Amino acid sequence: MSALNITKGSSSHSAYDLRDPYAEVIESHTLAVLVDNESGVLARVIGLFSGRGYNIDSLTVAEVDHTGHRSRITIVTRGTPQVIEQIKAQLGRLVPVHAVNDLTVEGPAVQRELALLKVAGKGDARIEALRLAEIFRANVVDSTLESFVFEMTGTPEKIDAFAELMRPLGLREVARTGVAALSRGA
Amino acid sequence: MTQANASAMTGAKMIVKALKDQGVEVVFGYPGGAVLPIYDELFLQNDIRHILVRHEQGAVHMAEGYARSTGKPGVVLVTSGPGATNAVTGLTDALLDSIPLVVLSGQVPTFMIGTDGFQEADTVGITRPCTKMNWLVKDTAKLAETIHTAFHVATSGRPGPVLVDIPKDVQFAQAEYVAREKIKTSHYQPRVKGDIEAITKLVELLEKAERPVFYTGGGVINSGTAASQLLRELVDATGFPITSTLMGLGAYPASGRNWLGMLGMHGLYEANLAMHGCDLMINIGARFDDRITGRVADFSPHSVKAHIDIDPSSINKVIRVDLPIVGDVGHVLEDMLRIWKSRGRKVNKEGLAKWWAQITEWKAVDCLDYKNSEKTIKPQYALQRLEALTKGMDRYITTEVGQHQMWAAQFLGFDAPNRWMTSGGLGTMGYGLPASIGVQVAHPEALVINVAGEASWLMNMQEMGTAMQFRAPVKQFILNNERLGMVRQWQELLHGERYSHSWSESLPDFVKLAEAFGCKGIKCSDPKDLDDAIMEMIRYDGPVIFDCLVEKHENCFPMIPSGKPHNEMLLGEAETQGVIKAGGAVLV
Numbered sequence A: 001m002s003a004l005n006i007t008k009g010s011s012s013h014s015a016y017d018l019r020d021p022y023a024e025v026i027e028s029h030t031l032a033v034l035v036d037n038e039s040g041v042l043a044r045v046i047g048l049f050s051g052r053g054y055n056i057d058s059l060t061v062a063e064v065d066h067t068g069h070r071s072r073i074t075i076v077t078r079g080t081p082q083v084i085e086q087i088k089a090q091l092g093r094l095v096p097v098h099a100v101n102d103l104t105v106e107g108p109a110v111q112r113e114l115a116l117l118k119v120a121g122k123g124d125a126r127i128e129a130l131r132l133a134e135i136f137r138a139n140v141v142d143s144t145l146e147s148f149v150f151e152m153t154g155t156p157e158k159i160d161a162f163a164e165l166m167r168p169l170g171l172r173e174v175a176r177t178g179v180a181a182l183s184r185g186a
Numbered sequence B: 001m002t003q004a005n006a007s008a009m010t011g012a013k014m015i016v017k018a019l020k021d022q023g024v025e026v027v028f029g030y031p032g033g034a035v036l037p038i039y040d041e042l043f044l045q046n047d048i049r050h051i052l053v054r055h056e057q058g059a060v061h062m063a064e065g066y067a068r069s070t071g072k073p074g075v076v077l078v079t080s081g082p083g084a085t086n087a088v089t090g091l092t093d094a095l096l097d098s099i100p101l102v103v104l105s106g107q108v109p110t111f112m113i114g115t116d117g118f119q120e121a122d123t124v125g126i127t128r129p130c131t132k133m134n135w136l137v138k139d140t141a142k143l144a145e146t147i148h149t150a151f152h153v154a155t156s157g158r159p160g161p162v163l164v165d166i167p168k169d170v171q172f173a174q175a176e177y178v179a180r181e182k183i184k185t186s187h188y189q190p191r192v193k194g195d196i197e198a199i200t201k202l203v204e205l206l207e208k209a210e211r212p213v214f215y216t217g218g219g220v221i222n223s224g225t226a227a228s229q230l231l232r233e234l235v236d237a238t239g240f241p242i243t244s245t246l247m248g249l250g251a252y253p254a255s256g257r258n259w260l261g262m263l264g265m266h267g268l269y270e271a272n273l274a275m276h277g278c279d280l281m282i283n284i285g286a287r288f289d290d291r292i293t294g295r296v297a298d299f300s301p302h303s304v305k306a307h308i309d310i311d312p313s314s315i316n317k318v319i320r321v322d323l324p325i326v327g328d329v330g331h332v333l334e335d336m337l338r339i340w341k342s343r344g345r346k347v348n349k350e351g352l353a354k355w356w357a358q359i360t361e362w363k364a365v366d367c368l369d370y371k372n373s374e375k376t377i378k379p380q381y382a383l384q385r386l387e388a389l390t391k392g393m394d395r396y397i398t399t400e401v402g403q404h405q406m407w408a409a410q411f412l413g414f415d416a417p418n419r420w421m422t423s424g425g426l427g428t429m430g431y432g433l434p435a436s437i438g439v440q441v442a443h444p445e446a447l448v449i450n451v452a453g454e455a456s457w458l459m460n461m462q463e464m465g466t467a468m469q470f471r472a473p474v475k476q477f478i479l480n481n482e483r484l485g486m487v488r489q490w491q492e493l494l495h496g497e498r499y500s501h502s503w504s505e506s507l508p509d510f511v512k513l514a515e516a517f518g519c520k521g522i523k524c525s526d527p528k529d530l531d532d533a534i535m536e537m538i539r540y541d542g543p544v545i546f547d548c549l550v551e552k553h554e555n556c557f558p559m560i561p562s563g564k565p566h567n568e569m570l571l572g573e574a575e576t577q578g579v580i581k582a583g584g585a586v587l588v
């Protein structure tokens, strides 16, 4: 039975935002969740994901409005369209949640992640690491005679690619912030 | 906060004042070290009645019974640590059945939190997944506001249980009281009005449908009596058939012309086949629970499905619907009726006549038929007699969980909402007895009966002491089959009749047990004596434990085995051989 013709956006709620109901494809979505910065709110969000069996690929959180005590949680998650809709609806009904925005469907968005990578090595490997870092626009934020710490920002894919290249060159440790994202335009 | 401030008071005083300002009349609770300041304040006043329970789980189920039979939130007070952990089953039960509760728990003083102090438990951590919302209040200045917010959250949108954890030093410290009207609730205001465009679409579908069915649930009851009234008007005006989940019984009267009976795993043949064969399904405040749908892939394959629900997360969770309407049932029904009337009250008369003819055929199967006996009391017979003998009385029914619960749903008729209290979502054995006390506390003059199984009843039987102490004349109607009957039925059908630990041994003598509690015990095993015994129970002015010895191996039919679609229903013993395959056995 086909979905009735309900115009998209006829309600603010995502329940009306039907995509192909039978699609079983796994999609990756970036969600921005605006919450009250109160104790337990992160546990509530994470508990929702673990309790209902949803995936978290990346999660970042920080207070973005110090006077209103609001934090922004950016979650990258995966699932079928139905699961993604469920995740948004489940997040939306948490009491301390003020807004859930799906940056993946609501138009173009920019995504950035910051990473620190420690690479140890000597000789050619060391020179090659530095050369690649330049290509990737990674900064050297610490160096010894036998190691570098690179700092880079970019999309998660770019960081993945850089880390992959560093692996044979002596990659020791990686610290990543997870994704921060904003929709483009005003 | 200065002591001189006129409206400053201790946290404990503030709690009691906040409860009064919220119109709370009864608190179900149990004291302990971490709530003594609150108990002190309760002692010093007479407006709020405190019901001392025997176990905190009992307190929560009582509050549920109170809430479901009144439409008001139930209130519970427990101490820290074990007091709070004992409340967890009740909280989960209330969460799954969307029952508004406010639970206040004591906590060790703020300076001791995290030190593994005596009777310290991470109560907000433990109860986070089993409450709609919870709070740990670390500052007395925020206490009144938090309690008022708690009531707002528990009762707004889809109702549910909330918990406020209050460290002991916060109860002693002073601060200014914040009035109920002063709190900000603006950000938590779930949407109640449905989308008019979508409601109009639903009316269009309604006008054309050949084989429509209303599938209603607990959301109608939670929406309030006005919603039940609107539902009745809509059903009677359209002439559509209506079925309901276990949770929604009473919203449409069982004596109503269009009533098909309950649907689902142990629902009626005609109700389930109507769901399977309909061309328009109008879900009003139900949630496509797995007890209802059976095998999802084969659920009502030829219907357009509309779903009215206040909780957006209920929509498209289990079953893909064609027409979702997010809103409060009462508001949506009102708009729906108005629009349908203004468009000329159209229905597809021809289609409906054929549909009803089909339904009448299904009804003729008489799916609740059973073989009665002159020698032993059949549980179905016991309930038929209970129904007949209490008809027309101001009656409330609670149940435990098991076969008796399903038979009660099949054989008792409810003509009004808020009269039927049963643990639906969680299926909590031990719910019925305390729930019956909560109902009786709210309705002291009414006839309150807990239809129980002997095994479930034992789980919270200590609450008979509460019933005695507070003169709650609850009637415990125990259908005693000396079996964990529902488990036994599944073992018979699914596990090769290997009855692993599913019988009730070393049962107490229920009559002597009644005497020990100081109430009345009645035992009945002969069908001929049953009517008199039931009348004796009803007439007795006080709590009664009725030990009704019934057939031990009766199975509950109809039954849709787990993993089967609606049209593969079992109607009786003859059809049960080897019906459930391994795939079904993994389901519960």
Ligand SMILES: Cc1ncc(C[n+]2csc(CCOP(=O)(O)OP(=O)(O)O)c2C)c(N)n1
Residues within 6 Å of the ligand: B400, B401, B402, B403, B404, B405, B427, B428, B429, B430, B452, B453, B454, B455, B456, B457, B479, B481, B483, B484, B485, B486, B487
């Ligand atoms: C707390 C809890 N434990 C276990 C179960 C699983 N269970 C469901 S029904 C049932 C048997 C109930 O026996 P009884 O109360 O005598 O009712 P009957 O089925 O015999 O009518 C059991 C063990 C449950 N629902 N709740």
Ligand SMILES: [Mg+2]
Residues within 6 Å of the ligand: B402, B453, B454, B455, B479, B480, B481, B482, B483, B484, B485
């Ligand atoms: Mg039993």
